[in-house]
Amino acid sequence: MNAKTFFAMLARDAHVARRNIWALLTQTMLQPLLFTFVFGRVMTGSGMMPASYKGMLAPGIMGMSMVMTGIQAVSMPLIAEFQFTREIEDRLLAPMRIEWLAVEKILAGVVQALIAGGVVMGAAWLVLGAGVGLNFDRPLLFGAVMLLVALFSAAGGLMLGCSVGQTQIGLMFSLVLAPMIFFGCVYYPWSALNNFPILQKMVLLNPLVYASEGLRGTLAPQYPHISTAAVAGALVGFDALLIVGGLKKFYGKAVS
Amino acid sequence: MGVGISTRHLRKVYTSPPPMAAGSAGFSMMGMRGSAPKTKKTFEIVALDGISLTIRPGEIFGLLGPNGAGKSTTIGILTTRVRPTSGEARIGDFDVWRQQVETKRLIGVVQQRPNLDFSLTAREILLFHGAYYGIASAERTRRTQALLERFQLKARADEMVRGYSGGMMQRLSIARAMVHEPEVLFLDEPSTGLDPQTKLLLWEIIREYNARGKTILLTTHNMDEADALCERIAIVDHGRVIAEGTPAELKASIPGGYLVRLHVGQGSPELVERLQRLPGVTEVRAEGNAVDLYADRGGPLIGAIVNAVGESGTELCDVHISEPSLENLFLHHTGRSLRQ
Numbered sequence: 166m167n168a169k170t171f172f173a174m175l176a177r178d179a180h181v182a183r184r185n186i187w188a189l190l191t192q193t194m195l196q197p198l199l200f201t202f203v204f205g206r207v208m209t210g211s212g213m214m215p216a217s218y219k220g221m222l223a224p225g226i227m228g229m230s231m232v233m234t235g236i237q238a239v240s241m242p243l244i245a246e247f248q249f250t251r252e253i254e255d256r257l258l259a260p261m262r263i264e265w266l267a268v269e270k271i272l273a274g275v276v277q278a279l280i281a282g283g284v285v286m287g288a289a290w291l292v293l294g295a296g297v298g299l300n301f302d303r304p305l306l307f308g309a310v311m312l313l314v315a316l317f318s319a320a321g322g323l324m325l326g327c328s329v330g331q332t333q334i335g336l337m338f339s340l341v342l343a344p345m346i347f348f349g350c351v352y353y354p355w356s357a358l359n360n361f362p363i364l365q366k367m368v369l370l371n372p373l374v375y376a377s378e379g380l381r382g383t384l385a386p387q388y389p390h391i392s393t394a395a396v397a398g399a400l401v402g403f404d405a406l407l408i409v410g411g412l413k414k415f416y417g418k419a420v421s
Numbered sequence: 422m423g424v425g426i427s428t429r430h431l432r433k434v435y436t437s438p439p440p441m442a443a444g445s446a447g448f449s450m451m452g453m454r455g456s457a458p459k460t461k462k463t464f465e466i467v468a469l470d471g472i473s474l475t476i477r478p479g480e481i482f483g484l485l486g487p488n489g490a491g492k493s494t495t496i497g498i499l500t501t502r503v504r505p506t507s508g509e510a511r512i513g514d515f516d517v518w519r520q521q522v523e524t525k526r527l528i529g530v531v532q533q534r535p536n537l538d539f540s541l542t543a544r545e546i547l548l549f550h551g552a553y554y555g556i557a558s559a560e561r562t563r564r565t566q567a568l569l570e571r572f573q574l575k576a577r578a579d580e581m582v583r584g585y586s587g588g589m590m591q592r593l594s595i596a597r598a599m600v601h602e603p604e605v606l607f608l609d610e611p612s613t614g615l616d617p618q619t620k621l622l623l624w625e626i627i628r629e630y631n632a633r634g635k636t637i638l639l640t641t642h643n644m645d646e647a648d649a650l651c652e653r654i655a656i657v658d659h660g661r662v663i664a665e666g667t668p669a670e671l672k673a674s675i676p677g678g679y680l681v682r683l684h685v686g687q688g689s690p691e692l693v694e695r696l697q698r699l700p701g702v703t704e705v706r707a708e709g710n711a712v713d714l715y716a717d718r719g720g721p722l723i724g725a726i727v728n729a730v731g732e733s734g735t736e737l738c739d740v741h742i743s744e745p746s747l748e749n750l751f752l753h754h755t756g757r758s759l760r761q
Contacts, residue, residue: 170554173553174553184540250536251532254532255538258500262521263521420501420504421503
């Protein structure tokens with residue numbers, strides 16, 4: 166690897182992200198905050214939901230924000246840069262193996278997902294008011310889960326970004342991302358699916374389940390959740406799969 | 422000093438739809454549809470069919486050919502962007518495919534379509550490009566400033582390039598390829614879409630750059646450009662080199678040099694025979710009502726041609742005389758005009 170080239174590309178991505186900071190923040194924050202407000206504040210405030218729902222909801226929302234941010238931060242620019250205008254060409258021609266460019270994209274996505282997670286967590290805390298009941302007793306474990314979640318979201322973004330064409334972006338949202346969110350155990354714990362045994366097994370293919378359950382297990386362990394060891398194992402597996410698959414796709418797209 | 426380029430028996434067969442950079446028309450389709458049912462591939466496209474070229478250090482070399490002849494695929498292979506099916510491509514001492522990073526340090530590439538980074542301003546594009554090559558900050562600022570001036574882009578250097586005209590994007594693409602001062606510069610149809618004035622500026626810049634000992638490989642389907650810029654030229658068609666040499670050598674290789682194209686009311690073997698007997702005529706090719714005459718003179722032949730056509734019992738509809746040119750050369754070798 167050529168460190169100077171690698172960091173110059175990282176600097177380029179940071180520069181572009183800084184230029185679009187408000188659009189990025191709105192894209193990352195608005196939807197999660199609306200959900201948090203309606204479900205966590207309005208529903209619990211009116212008594213339609215128990216107050217304890219807040220603590221159940223917050224880690225799920227956080228996981229969802231991280232995953233969506235990581236996926237979009239990597240996939241959307243890639244889709245644009247790989248289309249017809251081949252904007253990415255100048256970086257493919259830079260003196261560095263082209264796989265490192267994909268690694269750089271993943272790293273940039275990881276950073277953005279982590280920032281999104283932190284920002285949404287802070288904001289959700291403010292919106293939800295008293296009685297959220299999150300605890301940070303195990304910061305190392307929490308950090309590790311965050312990192313694994315950020316990594317799979319960015320690698321998933323690479324995979325999607327190299328598989329989807331410009332004209333299929335709408336389809337990607339409705340066919341991949343929307344089901345992923347609704348069956349991602351964001352708004353309910355995995356155990357809530359006990360009465361739907363087939364669905365409960367099927368959602369295990371959805372990596373977002375492990376993000377929500379993992380954050381729930383580390384931030385709000387008083388609620389039912391999948392064991393953190395199982396979550397970590399699944400996340401490592403998804404990370405490895407998506408990184409290898411994403412790099413392959415990227416290479417296939419870059420070289421003809 | 423200087424770095425040369427060589428290719429040996431370079432072949433490229435696309436088994437999936439080729440990238441847009443390789444163009445579309447003119448590929449030879451080797452359909453396998455009618456073959457044994459077990460064959461999986463329904464088609465393959467031979468884009469390059471054994472190209473061998475040697476480009477000397479410090480030379481301006483032109484690849485000339487119609488759309489789809491294989492020019493862009495050749496450049497794609499030489500710039501690490503396309504994997505060769507077989508054969509070898511070298512830049513200096515490096516095998517392009519096996520030593521990609523070393524190769525990429527030596528080359529600068531201007532693609533056929535502007536592929537600028539639309540998230541940046543013109544100045545940032547040049548600065549970041551320098552950074553990708555590890556050029557120190559002060560030096561890349563200096564080079565960026567100089568290039569913006571040279572390419573007359575200074576006034577709008579801090580605008581996003583989205584709003585640039587086609588010609589400005591093209592100039593910026595070329596400036597970008599020069600930031601790291603590559604030993605070998607590839608220009609894929611550099612003057613497409615440029616107005617005449619900008620084209621002249623570009624030619625001047627290319628000559629200047631070459632004067633510093635840099636090797637330049639350009640593709641074009643513009644004969645004038647090849648004639649004006651290139652020391653040597655290879656004419657490619659259907660993925661093969663069909664002629665190679667200096668513009669003067671190539672022009673001299675056309676029998677007769679002058680081309681007289683006739684349209685007659687009714688072509689006939691008798692007419693061809695009469696025309697062949699005219700003084701100074703070296704070759705006659707007839708296809709239906711179109712007749713091409715290669716001769717060592719142009720205008721002075723017309724009287725005799727008119728007579729010969731009349732004696733064959735048909736009339737002359739159109740005459741066109743062209744002087745010795747690469748255009749005629751291409752026509753001679755391929756039977757097609759470059760612009761067809």
